[in-house]
Amino acid sequence: MKKLFGLLLFVLPFVSVAAVHGVELEKAPINLKDKASLQRGALLFSNYCMACHSVKYMRYNRIARDLGWTDDEIVKKMAYGQAKPVDDVMTRMLPGVDMEVLGTHVPDLSLMARLKGPDYIYTFLKGFEYDEKTKTWDNKVLHGTVMPNILEGVQRYSTKEQFSQDVADITNFLAYVGEPIKVKRESLGWKVMLFLFIFFIITYLLKKEYWRDIKH
Ligand code: HEC
Numbered sequence: 001m002k003k004l005f006g007l008l009l010f011v012l013p014f015v016s017v018a019a020v021h022g023v024e025l026e027k028a029p030i031n032l033k034d035k036a037s038l039q040r041g042a043l044l045f046s047n048y049c050m051a052c053h054s055v056k057y058m059r060y061n062r063i064a065r066d067l068g069w070t071d072d073e074i075v076k077k078m079a080y081g082q083a084k085p086v087d088d089v090m091t092r093m094l095p096g097v098d099m100e101v102l103g104t105h106v107p108d109l110s111l112m113a114r115l116k117g118p119d120y121i122y123t124f125l126k127g128f129e130y131d132e133k134t135k136t137w138d139n140k141v142l143h144g145t146v147m148p149n150i151l152e153g154v155q156r157y158s159t160k161e162q163f164s165q166d167v168a169d170i171t172n173f174l175a176y177v178g179e180p181i182k183v184k185r186e187s188l189g190w191k192v193m194l195f196l197f198i199f200f201i202i203t204y205l206l207k208k209e210y211w212r213d214i215k216h
Helices: 002-020 035-048 060-067 071-079 097-102 112-116 118-126 152-156 160-178 182-211
Strands: 055-059 128-131 136-139
Touching: 035 060, 035 071, 035 160, 055 060, 055 160, 060 071, 112 118, 112 160, 118 160, 152 160
Parallel strands: none
Antiparallel strands: 128 136
16 A cells, blocks of 8 residues: 555656647747736636636735726626625635536646646647547547536637637736736836946946046
8 A cells, every 4th residue: 555655656746747748838829918918818717717717816806906907897807796806716616516527626727827837728728629439529738638628619619810819818817827926026127127227327426426536
């Protein structure tokens, strides 16, 4: 038993890698500064993913603040008025239903972009393939996945470009959720650099002033 456990510990980390093995991940064309894309992604996420998934480390009002919505707007848009701005973004699925219907737990997606990377999510969402032989859907990066091809309708009724854009927007949103401070951190970085630069000039001029009458 102990041996088996040890073996599992050894093998498990490779399982997810094995699933990806051989499939080249498509680069996700995302941009965390593109608020319009993040807003579209949030709406798509609410419409197509929150029936099963949560992003429970986020609160509605935090997303609202970062994406440029008011508290009222976000609750209306993402939760159909059924949540408070301070609530965590939970799934609409009742507890236990996932086990009953899908036979597995639906993972929370708060940190999925950190765990597997935006490129993985992008390729995964575009990676559903219909197998004519078995008459079932499979996914090329996660073979045998329990998740249904949720975006099938979206894909069927829109152009290739539009579908790629939708998937990119959802991926962008999940990348933002994985590290909400990133946009702020980067803009703060620039401000610090600018401050240091101006400070450098002032220091330099001051040095010149001090040494002006000194022969050296
Ligand atoms: C019907 C319920 C359902 C819906 C709706 C749904 N998912 Fe999933 N999702 C699942 C389940 C179940 C899993 C676990 C899959 C597995 O382990 O095979 C999963 C897994 C995932 C994963 C992780 C894959 C991995 O490698 O572990 C991502 C990313 C994901 N879903 C994204 C989404 C996004 C984005 C949407 C909306 C466009 C969405 N899902 C809609 C049920 C759902």
